[in-house]
Amino acid sequence: MHEQQWPLWEVFIRSKQGLDHKHAGSLHAADAAMAIENARDVYTRRMEGVSIWVVESKFIHASNPDEAASLYDPANDKVYRHPTFYDLPDELKHM
Amino acid sequence: MGYPAHIEYTLHLADNALILGHRNSEWTGHGPILEQDIALSNIALDLIGQARYLYQYAARMIDSDVTEDTLAYGRDAWDFRNCLLVEQENGDWGKTVLRQFLFSAWQYFFYGRLQQSQDRDLAAIAEKSLKEVTYHLRWGSEWVIRLGDGTKESHARMERALDQLWKFTGELFVPAAYERALSVAGVAVDLHSIRSSWEERVAEVLGEAQLTEGAGDTWMQNGGKEGRHTEHLGYLLAEMQFLQRTYPGCEW
Numbered sequence: 362m363h364e365q366q367w368p369l370w371e372v373f374i375r376s377k378q379g380l381d382h383k384h385a386g387s388l389h390a391a392d393a394a395m396a397i398e399n400a401r402d403v404y405t406r407r408m409e410g411v412s413i414w415v416v417e418s419k420f421i422h423a424s425n426p427d428e429a430a431s432l433y434d435p436a437n438d439k440v441y442r443h444p445t446f447y448d449l450p451d452e453l454k455h456m
Numbered sequence: 457m458g459y460p461a462h463i464e465y466t467l468h469l470a471d472n473a474l475i476l477g478h479r480n481s482e483w484t485g486h487g488p489i490l491e492q493d494i495a496l497s498n499i500a501l502d503l504i505g506q507a508r509y510l511y512q513y514a515a516r517m518i519d520s521d522v523t524e525d526t527l528a529y530g531r532d533a534w535d536f537r538n539c540l541l542v543e544q545e546n547g548d549w550g551k552t553v554l555r556q557f558l559f560s561a562w563q564y565f566f567y568g569r570l571q572q573s574q575d576r577d578l579a580a581i582a583e584k585s586l587k588e589v590t591y592h593l594r595w596g597s598e599w600v601i602r603l604g605d606g607t608k609e610s611h612a613r614m615e616r617a618l619d620q621l622w623k624f625t626g627e628l629f630v631p632a633a634y635e636r637a638l639s640v641a642g643v644a645v646d647l648h649s650i651r652s653s654w655e656e657r658v659a660e661v662l663g664e665a666q667l668t669e670g671a672g673d674t675w676m677q678n679g680g681k682e683g684r685h686t687e688h689l690g691y692l693l694a695e696m697q698f699l700q701r702t703y704p705g706c707e708w
Contacts, residue, residue: 399491
């Protein structure tokens, strides 16, 4: 057991019917079935959930924080991407 | 000792849950991996919770200065009515999960029947506990299959555990004197009625785990339900009861 760690899994819990699954944390497990059981014991002890998703952490692809400037900053000065930028004609109701 | 059958029966069920709960709690902080440490500690808490309901009910029936605490901490080994299986030592993880599986399978069918008891209190406790036990059984089954059908080493350990524990499974279906009278009255579960369900479920899981069931001619140990225990219970109680024995009534 100690010479080889079990893989890491990310856990997503849906707290109520109709809501989205939210990232709850991560844990170790030998396979998907065990990951769900472990998630039940680690993250839903206090009635936190009605549904559990797990995904092995290595399958998550993340954006690179170093590229944040080029990825997100350009959106900063493009106010026309927000609907509030546009003046609506008075005749238009229910917007 | 010698309470009326109804109280003895309630204590028997309470002692089963408390002793196995305590055994499982011995793993807290020592589990093979954090997640499973939490899982087994959760099961321990479920069982101790069941024991509390049952002790509280027994204490109400005894109707004196007796409380759930005096029943748990103030009785000696020969007063305990738990079956021998639950007091067996933890051994390795394989033995612990096998013990849990064998007992949860019994509790699962047992509580299923107890829900129909003429005793409304016992029926209500059974109904509440069954949900927990359903999960314990699922958890235990998964582990037995995982280790039995795992590596050469894990398989050998599970075979050894089965060899050590199988002889304590017969007692689960032998009614004590207090059970016989109560099952006629519709209060206690007729153990005969759940035996084949238990055997089927256990055979199914052991089969999937590539484990060979104990031989049919195994000599079955008996007596725990009537206060004749293996040497392990005394050590367990010495540790569990130490504080209340040394400082009676101590609270914190």
